[in-house]
Amino acid sequence: MSMMNKMTVADIDLKGKKVIARVDFNVPLDAEGNITDDKRIRAALPTIRHIIDQGASLILVSHLGRPKEGPEPKYSMKPAAKRLGELLGKEVILAADVIGEDAKAKAAALKPGEILMLENVRFHKEETKNDPAFAKELASMADIYVNDAFGTAHRAHASTAGLADYLPAVSGFLIKKELEIMGKALENPDRPFVAILGGAKVSDKIGVIESLLEKVDTLIIGGSMAYTFFKAKGYSVGNSKYEEDKVELAANLLDKAEKKGVKLLLPIDNVVGKEFDPNTETQIVESDKIPDGWMGLDIGPKSVELFSEAIKSAKTVVWNGPVGVFEMEKFAVGTRKIAEALAASSAVTIVGGGDSAAAVEQMGFADKITHISTGGGASLEFLEGKELPGIAVLNEKK
Numbered sequence: 001m002s003m004m005n006k007m008t009v010a011d012i013d014l015k016g017k018k019v020i021a022r023v024d025f026n027v028p029l030d031a032e033g034n035i036t037d038d039k040r041i042r043a044a045l046p047t048i049r050h051i052i053d054q055g056a057s058l059i060l061v062s063h064l065g066r067p068k069e070g071p072e073p074k075y076s077m078k079p080a081a082k083r084l085g086e087l088l089g090k091e092v093i094l095a096a097d098v099i100g101e102d103a104k105a106k107a108a109a110l111k112p113g114e115i116l117m118l119e120n121v122r123f124h125k126e127e128t129k130n131d132p133a134f135a136k137e138l139a140s141m142a143d144i145y146v147n148d149a150f151g152t153a154h155r156a157h158a159s160t161a162g163l164a165d166y167l168p169a170v171s172g173f174l175i176k177k178e179l180e181i182m183g184k185a186l187e188n189p190d191r192p193f194v195a196i197l198g199g200a201k202v203s204d205k206i207g208v209i210e211s212l213l214e215k216v217d218t219l220i221i222g223g224s225m226a227y228t229f230f231k232a233k234g235y236s237v238g239n240s241k242y243e244e245d246k247v248e249l250a251a252n253l254l255d256k257a258e259k260k261g262v263k264l265l266l267p268i269d270n271v272v273g274k275e276f277d278p279n280t281e282t283q284i285v286e287s288d289k290i291p292d293g294w295m296g297l298d299i300g301p302k303s304v305e306l307f308s309e310a311i312k313s314a315k316t317v318v319w320n321g322p323v324g325v326f327e328m329e330k331f332a333v334g335t336r337k338i339a340e341a342l343a344a345s346s347a348v349t350i351v352g353g354g355d356s357a358a359a360v361e362q363m364g365f366a367d368k369i370t371h372i373s374t375g376g377g378a379s380l381e382f383l384e385g386k387e388l389p390g391i392a393v394l395n396e397k398k
Contacts, residue, residue, distance in 0.1 A: 148172025
C-alpha cells in the first residue's frame with residue numbers, strides 16, 4: 001500500500017479556503033476533566049500550523065472516548081480545544097454541536113487563520129455508520145478535506161473516509177510520516193529486518209504474523225502468545241494463558257517460518273508466578289519446564305539476552321505488544337529490556353502504537369526510537385498489509 005502517490009496537504013493550494021481536518025484528539029482525561037497526556041494534540045500541530053499559515057481557515061473534527069447515546073458533557077472536546085489554543089497561542093473557537101446551527105454559523109463566519117473545533121463527532125451515531133447524509137452535512141462547511149488521524153484510519157467512518165466523497169481529500173503530515181516510515185519498512189526494509197510481537201492473543205496477530213513471515217529475517221514472539229506456541233511444540237505450560245483453539249495454527253506458523261528460512265525466536269526461559277498478582281512468588285524456569293500450577297508472566301533473563309542480540313544486529317526493527325504483564329512492576333522487566341535494546345540500537349526502530357508505545361513513553365525511551373506509531377489498531381492492520389479506508393479515499397497525485 002504505497003502512499004507516495006497520495007496527495008498531502010503540501011500539494012494543494014489552501015489560500016482563502018475552508019479546510020475540514022480529521023484529527024485524533026482522543027486524549028486521556030482525569031476525573032476533573034484535565035488532559036493527562038496531550039501528545040496526540042501536539043502530533044497534529046505541524047499540519048494545523050501549515051493550514052493556517054497558508055491563509056486558510058480550519059475546522060477540526062475529532063472523537064473523544066466512547067459516548068453511548070448522543071452528547072455527554074464528560075466527552076466534550078472542550079479540554080482539547082483549550083489545550084490546542086494554549087499550544088498555538090491563539091483562540092480555538094468551540095462549536096456547541098457537530099452539524100447543528102451553532103457549528104454551521106461559526107463555520108460560515110470563520111476567517112482565514114481562524115480555527116474552529118466541532119464537538120465530539122461520535123455524539124452522532126451516523127459517524128461510525130459512515131452515513132452519507134451526515135458526511136455531506138459535515139462537508140458542506142468546507143472546501144477541502146484533510147485526514148490526519150492515523151489512529152482511526154482503519155475505520156471507515158463519516159469523518160475518516162466519508163468526507164472524501166464530497167470534497168478534494170489529502171493527508172496531513174502525521175499520516176504522511178506514518179506511511180512513509182512504516183511503508184518503507186514493509187516495502188523495502190534495510191536488513192536484517194527483525195519484528196517483535198507480544199501481547200496476549202495469537203488470534204489478534206495471525207494476519208500480522210502471516211504477513212511478516214513474508215518479509216522479515218527474524219520474528220520474535222513474546223507475551224502470552226508465546227505459550228500457545230509452546231503448546232504447539234508439545235511443552236507443558238502449567239497455568240499459563242494460552243489459546244487452545246490456536247495451537248494447531250501456531251504449529252503451522254512454526255512450520256512456515258522454517259520453510260521460509262525465517263528465524264522464529266520464542267522465549268527460552270520465563271518468569272513464572274503462582275497467581276496473576278503483583279506480589280505472587282516467582283521463579284525462573286526454562287520454557288520446556290514450566291511446572292504445574294505456575295503461570296508464565298514475563299520473559300526470563302536468557303530470553304532477554306537472546307532477543308537483545310537479535311535487535312543489536314538488526315537494521316530495521318518493528319515492535320508491537322509487550323512481552324510480559326508490564327502493568328505489574330515485577331513482570332515489566334522483559335518489556336523494559338526490549339525497549340532499552342531498541343533505544344540503544346542504531347537501526348530504524350518502529351514501535352506500533354498501543355501498549356508497546358505506552359511502555360516506551362513511560363520508560364523514557366521515546367526520543368531514542370525512530371518512530372512511535374500514533375495508532376495501535378491502524379498500525380497492526382497496516383503491518384498486516386490491509387488497505388486502510390481512511391487512506392484509500394485520498395486523492396492520487398496527478
